[in-house]
């Protein structure tokens with residue numbers, strides 16, 4: 001089969017490898033779609049090497065159809081649609097035992113040390129099957145939509161931390177794929193006013209078409225003034241940073257109301273710092289929360305939202321590439337054009 005194998009930084013081979021088959025306890029997934037993520041780009045560029053095994057098949061946003069079910073496997077059937085919850089936790093470390101499994105100290109991760117979804121087939125190892133990290137989907141949902149369940153699961157983890165609720169004003173800083181998913185989740189959670197800031201005109205237009213109440217060009221408009229104007233001067237209930245620029249942290253604090261939440265959802269370049277007004281924390285009781293990865297139950301919740309048609313996947317997945325063009329797909333995803341890129345083997 002064809003697969004995108006990462007040999008070393010900047011060396012992603014699109015090459016023939018032996019097609020795996022499902023041994024006892026294992027399941028073989030025929031990949032229908034693998035959406036491309038910023039992490040894939042960082043692995044390709046060599047900016048992320050920790051935990052990445054040279055020779056691994058890249059890709060962790062995986063959806064497909066079950067092609068083979070190994071001996072002794074229950075609950076999975078050939079022909080079922082399924083998605084992978086790609087961070088497979090140990091279930092027994094400090095964090096797993098404290099309901100913080102997203103920080104599992106001994107995870108196996110598809111596209112890092114387990115062969116991922118940028119291939120025609122993806123073998124789901126027995127321990128992954130046993131821990132239910134392959135989640136069966138309802139039939140007739142396009143694989144490109146299903147593969148969004150991984151980024152959406154991370155967004156659901158974030159939303160749980162920033163506690164968006166009915167009637168809120170939410171500010172989403174950055175309207176790439178993650179910002180758009182936050183916007184949709186905030187709306188589903190009952191936010192009645194959503195303000196989206198992004199320097200790209202195309203991305204603002206997409207946000208507006210998907211229901212943003214106000215879009216802001218941060219290069220030519222004063223975001224804080226717009227937010228205050230839309231909230232009787234109070235500020236937003238929640239602000240979510242979806243662009244990895246550290247100066248956005250004090251800015252987000254500045255446009256959030258007393259008792260509100262700021263979420264540093266994006267990853268920031270290693271070593272960057274931000275200075276904030278400590279009195280915004282003290283007097284205004286603003287909570288700054290982070291978010292990283294997702295729990296398995298978020299994958300399940302994300303899948304249910306997608307199956308219900310509550311996520312406009314056909315607009316979010318703006319471009320598809322064949323597997324032969326996986327390198328182009330990853331590079332294109334960094335261009336800022338379009339929203340989300342899928343590779344469809």
Ligand SMILES: [Zn+2]
Nearest residue numbers: 037061150151
């Ligand atoms: Zn991802």
Ligand SMILES: [Zn+2]
Nearest residue numbers: 090093096104
């Ligand atoms: Zn663990």
